[in-house]
Amino acid sequence: MTKTYNWATLGTGVIANELAQALESRGQKLYSVANRTYDKGLAFAEKYGIDKVYKKIDEVFEDENVDIIYISTPHNTHINYQRKALAAGKHVLCEKSITLNSEELAEAVALAEKHGVVLAEAMTIYHMPLYRKLHELVSSGKLGELKMIQMNFGSYKDYDMTNRFFSRDLAGGALLDIGVYALSFVRWFMSETPSQVSSQVRLAPTGVDEQVGILLSNDKGEMATIALTLHAKQPKRGMIAFDKGYIEIYDYPRGERAVITYTETGEQEVIEEGEMAFALAYEVADMEKAVTGDTSRVHLDYTRDVMQLMTQLRRDWGMTYPEEE
Incomplete structure (x- = not known):
């Protein structure tokens, strides 16, 4: 039972x-x-x-x-x-x-x-069935070697410095709120964690990051670009390019559909797995599994890698929260 x-x-x-x-x-x-x-x-x-x-x-x-x-x-x-x-x-x-x-x-x-x-x-990306399905496909070698990942996430927030998104006291800013999704996506598909990181940032009057561009690469030569903004709506689009084709996912934080375009033929393949509406139910199921001893689906190792990247980025910007001072 x-x-x-x-x-x-x-x-x-x-x-x-x-x-x-x-x-x-x-x-x-x-x-x-x-x-x-x-x-x-x-x-x-x-x-x-x-x-x-x-x-x-x-x-x-x-x-x-x-x-x-x-x-x-x-x-x-x-x-x-x-x-x-x-x-x-x-x-x-x-x-x-x-x-x-x-x-x-x-x-x-x-x-x-x-x-x-x-x-x-x-982190929904670690729990949505679509990402497990894509991981299997990528691991099979069908798409060849990973070359480049491109990520977008843009929200249009009221430019109100009392809003939690812009509040230092509530750990606001684009990176911790929406960038964590983009970085988790990148880590999911990269074969090892990025070792080189560079970025540009635009800070809000409160001192938190409101717009960010990030370049990442690892020792295998896999690269990623990330564009984040709290000032303009962007598609929540993830694109993973391999030498034999590329994958596109829209609304990627709770992705349920991916389109693969093959380089040689231009042929497209649609993969649908899971449902956005069940995102929290997948998290609950994986957490209960972890509590019974099977921690393979909680990916704390990826969580640590992403947190290390976010910590490094904010240090590069000289951006801190009151709790860190």
Whole structure:
């Protein structure tokens, strides 16, 4: 008989709602809710028929019935909650970006290892079935050697410096919010992590990155370009070019469809796998698998590589958050 795990949500925003719906789609429901504002926690619990709401956030870490905590609060709060959850022996699935920097992530990883629990980042690219399918195809050698990856992600945000996207106090900026997807995509397809990184950045008046261009290459000569902006809508497009063809994926953070164009013939092949709507359900399934001992689908190694790149980029820019000063 399959064990049922008790999930708690820490946070009640958009992602927490998706988590509750994902569990419902699997015939499960959230065990409990922790939120900074108790009334919001109550309203969330009522919406999804959840029995337990904590009056104080820290009570979730003390609850012996909680197996897995999903953290979906702002980036800069993640490490403090991870410290408490992991030390209490709870498995943690944390919204991206998993921490602010590599040092925080190394601390969290060490804590997870010490207490024998799973720590994973809720990065949809690592969990959507399409990416596993494409990985198999690429590994077969059908497309030849990887040459170049091109990534776009652009959002048009109101130019309001009190908005969380531009707030230093809430760890805003393009890199941690949308760049993490592009870098995770690049890491998924590159055969080894980038060793050379260069970039250009335009900072907002608050001091966070609002527009970024990144060039990456690794020791195998595989290259990538990334264009990020919070100022203009761009297609969420990923393109992976090999010597025998190229793959295009639109809406790649939750990709469900890829088009392969073969170099020699111009012939196209469409691959469809998984559904965007089930993105959180795939994350839940992979996390529960990891808790049983099969961690092959949580890709903490890729999470670490991406965090190292983001940490290096921000250091190159001289851009820090208050928690790092």
